[in-house]
Amino acid sequence: MRSFLSFLLLGFWGACVHALSSSGSRLLVVLEDDQSSYSALWADLKARGYDITFESPKSDKLSLFEHGEKSFDHLLILPTKSKGLGPALAPKLLLDFINDEGNILLALSGKSSTPSSISSLLLEMDLHISPDRSSIVVDHFNYDTLSATDKHDVLLLPLPNPTRPDVKSFFSGEGVLALPRPVGQSLGNASPLLAPVVRAPETAYSYNVKDDSPSAEDSFVTGSQLALVSTMQARNSARFTVLGSAEALEDKWFSASVKSPAAKAAVTSVNREFAKQLTGWTFQELGVLRVGKIEHYLSDEYGNIEGEVNPTIYRIKNDVTFDIELSEYEFDKWVPFKVPSKDDIQLEFSMLSPFHRLNLEPKTRTQNSTIFGVTFTTPDQHGIFSFRVNYNRPFLTNIEEKHEVTVRHFAHDEYPRSWSIRGGWVWIAGLWAVIGGFLAFVLVWLYSAPVPSAEANIRKVK
Structure with missing residues (x-):
């Protein structure tokens, strides 16, 4: 047996x-x-x-x-x-x-x-x-x-x-x-x-x-x-x-x-x-593309991860990194996929229509795959968005990936304070100028009594 x-x-x-x-x-x-x-x-x-x-x-x-x-x-x-x-x-x-x-x-x-x-x-x-x-x-x-x-x-x-x-x-x-x-x-x-x-x-x-x-x-x-x-x-x-x-x-x-x-x-x-x-x-046996892992996460402007991988919700104006792993089959083995010259794999971050359409650049290469990625800032629009990769080329199998996420607006305590916005410094200065001018006017008005005339002094003595 x-x-x-x-x-x-x-x-x-x-x-x-x-x-x-x-x-x-x-x-x-x-x-x-x-x-x-x-x-x-x-x-x-x-x-x-x-x-x-x-x-x-x-x-x-x-x-x-x-x-x-x-x-x-x-x-x-x-x-x-x-x-x-x-x-x-x-x-x-x-x-x-x-x-x-x-x-x-x-x-x-x-x-x-x-x-x-x-x-x-x-x-x-x-x-x-x-x-x-x-x-x-x-x-x-x-x-x-x-x-x-x-x-x-x-x-x-x-x-x-x-x-x-x-x-x-x-x-x-x-x-x-x-x-x-x-x-x-x-x-x-x-x-x-x-x-x-x-x-x-x-x-x-x-x-x-x-x-x-x-x-x-x-x-x-x-x-x-x-x-x-x-x-x-x-x-x-x-x-x-x-x-x-x-x-x-x-x-x-x-x-x-x-x-x-x-x-x-x-x-x-x-x-x-x-x-x-x-x-x-x-x-x-040729021209077959395979999608490996797909990851998206919060990151800094350089693409370093700053949160959990593949979350379901982001906030407007977040820095987000998207990575996709691609391999190509050549007769008997999987090899890293190399994009033809003068061509690009693009990522669409879209709701009803794309808000971002970005080229995915090769980041790292393993023994049998290439990881493409891009870092971008989510738009100032909340709603249901999707990461979409739709790559259709002659002689290559089609790639169509779609992953939905929620983009929320700022929470009440996440809005920046007025003094941290440089563009608001002019209005803050104008506000304090009005307040200062009003206080100055009140002080001047209170401590600037009129000088009594001679007739008023005589009447006061009588």
Whole structure:
């Protein structure tokens, strides 16, 4: 019995060590073709601790939910030859999977038409593909001269740089990325949850491979309007990624020799490293933020604590310090979170609207977290206030913290005396000047009797 318990504890410890994703290790792969084409990808995922289940979209055993709970933590959908994905992968069920904090990596391919159910799912995300669903992206200036001499449908692109200077990049690096026969996507402008990862070059365009004469005149979209890899992070931090080229994950492209028209020599593609970055981000091995302890307390102007931690009530014009601890997950460990350049984490001290909006500065750093803090003075307004930290950035999980406190006015014996207010010295001086003048007038009036005249003295003698 004792050895059996030891075996269970050892197995649990091993699962904790090897389950590197912060949201779970259960991965469902949906595909119809031979698994051996992606053997390197499966080996990398298993080495990172994923428990992979392979199912065909037509399988009767396929189910995303069991007893009201999701059966898998992550879902990888590879292209299928059938016109649909079946009832188990209907768009509504995939949306329910995302709403239940499941992550999805959807790979498209120009070899076959995109199923209508996939198009409907993408429309729900405000992602659009070509209406004919058989278009691919070509570029006559950035293609592989070794494998796509005539069709120019294997695009060679550098690893993407950050989209903005205030956004942390998880996909950048050195090397050339090969994307065979990619399906382009157009991102809607109305959703703040969408973010492109890899955009097509300005000379690229989308066309239907079934047309006899490829032309860019009636193209779906052209140039950098085309996204070859795009992402959507839901408000519950679930992630949905669209990879326009499923062939980029195949073994032959993980270390293929490629050469662009402008290059002097062939180079090795970095598809394997990009696949690790893309799957790592989608399956929440990267860009996951965790909130540790949150403290607020009375302090002096330098931030030194002067009262209990996390009180429920403050007074107007108190000096208050707010601290929050943040960590970031990187593949297999929590590390201190570092704010990207030209970006800030802000604290709002608000009632109906913010009275203070302040930048949180890093104060101390531990082995796996950074403590950010700021000291401020509560406003001259009593009521119910809240400390709010709402940090939403592309490629990072959302942080939304709200802690309410009461701010009271001065008690009767807490108001400063009049003589301790320098601004009142003028009025106090004026008051005492009036009092002094009145007393002087009374004294002068009392002791300044009129001198009696001569007639009054004669009458007094008689």
